[in-house]
Amino acid sequence: MLICGLQKLTLLDYPEKMACTVFTGGCNFRCPFCHNASLVLQPGRDGVIPEQEVFDLLEKRRGVLDGVCVTGGEPLLQPDLAAFLEKIHQMGFLVKLDTNGASPEALAALLEAGLADYVAMDLKSSRETYGKVIGVPGYDPAPVEKSVALLLRGGVPYEFRTTAVRGLHTKADFAAMADWIAGAEHYYLQGFVDSGELIGSGLAAFSADEMRELLGIVRAKVPSAALRGVE
Ligand code: SF4
Numbered sequence: 001m002l003i004c005g006l007q008k009l010t011l012l013d014y015p016e017k018m019a020c021t022v023f024t025g026g027c028n029f030r031c032p033f034c035h036n037a038s039l040v041l042q043p044g045r046d047g048v049i050p051e052q053e054v055f056d057l058l059e060k061r062r063g064v065l066d067g068v069c070v071t072g073g074e075p076l077l078q079p080d081l082a083a084f085l086e087k088i089h090q091m092g093f094l095v096k097l098d099t100n101g102a103s104p105e106a107l108a109a110l111l112e113a114g115l116a117d118y119v120a121m122d123l124k125s126s127r128e129t130y131g132k133v134i135g136v137p138g139y140d141p142a143p144v145e146k147s148v149a150l151l152l153r154g155g156v157p158y159e160f161r162t163t164a165v166r167g168l169h170t171k172a173d174f175a176a177m178a179d180w181i182a183g184a185e186h187y188y189l190q191g192f193v194d195s196g197e198l199i200g201s202g203l204a205a206f207s208a209d210e211m212r213e214l215l216g217i218v219r220a221k222v223p224s225a226a227l228r229g230v231e
Contacts, residue, residue: 001084002026003049004039008057010069014096014118015159017066022054024081027074029100030135031124032200033165033192039073040199051084058091067094067117076103076110085115096120100134101147111156119158121151123187125169126176133168135199148181159186161228164214166192166204174214178221188228189215 005023013021023036025043038045058065068088075081076099085095096118099107110116123144124133131139151158160181164174174189181187192205206214211230218225 001051001078001080002043003051003054004043004046004073006049006054006057008061009065013069013071014067014094017094017096018064019067019069019094019096020054020057020061020065021069021071023071024073024075024078026077027072027100028077028102028136029074029124030199031133032135032168032198033163033203034199035193035195035197036073037197037199043073051087055087055091058088058093062092065093067096069096069098071098072100074100074102076106081106082110082113082115085110086113089115094118098122099147100124101144104143104146104150107147108150111150116156119151119156121147121158121160123148123160123162123177123181125162126173127180128176129169129173133165133173152181152184154185157185159188160184161188161190163190163192164206164211166206166210167202171214171217174217175220178218178225182221184222185224187218187222187225189218189225189230190228191230193229 002025004025007021010019010021027040094117097116098120101121127141130141131137208230
């Protein structure tokens with residue numbers, strides 16, 4: 001596992017759980033709005049964290065933490081992810097996995113093995129604009145379609161989420177995404193925030209009123225949709 005960051009406590013990342021967050025290095029997407037640019041472009045630049053440090057933290061926080069969020073970068077690119085998650089489970093902690101959905105076979109294998117208790121998958125845009133929005137021109141979203149279908153089958157609690165970015169997304173993209181995941185259990189529209197460490201530049205957030213308008217569009221097909229991080 002290439003672990004590039006460890007947040008020892010989060011009350012926000014794992015719904016209704018106290019957790020720590022492990023950040024893995026490397027990603028196959030180049031989303032201009034990615035707020036973890038160094039994790040994607042220069043994984044390990046700021047040092048790497050041995051797996052044992054995570055296990056030592058869990059040992060110390062028994063009875064305090066419920067689970068571990070594994071995020072990135074893109075965790076499913078890590079070849080030894082299954083073994084890492086298995087060890088977390090053996091220690092008695094839950095696992096929440098964040099993914100960009102580009103590795104459906106790896107995701108299916110983890111779910112089959114029962115190694116994720118909650119999955120949060122990014123839905124970046126409509127099929128037509130996927131490549132532009134993820135910074136990989138010409139990208140064929142077929143793998144993302146497979147991951148969406150896998151989660152919609154409902155074998156594990158999940159959420160889809162989209163970071164809405166002015167200049168990248170249109171209202172039509174949101175209508176198309178809502179069609180794509182119609183009836184999903186949980187779908188969150190997140191406001192874009194400039195972390196100061198983005199992959200791209202010249203990006204802006206939609207206003208709160210615009211976000212509410214986008215929410216109205218997606219709720220026509222995904223009634224459970226909600227805003228996240230929008231006042
Ligand atoms: S936001 Fe995009 S580039 Fe950044 S980690 Fe997620 S999928 Fe990769």
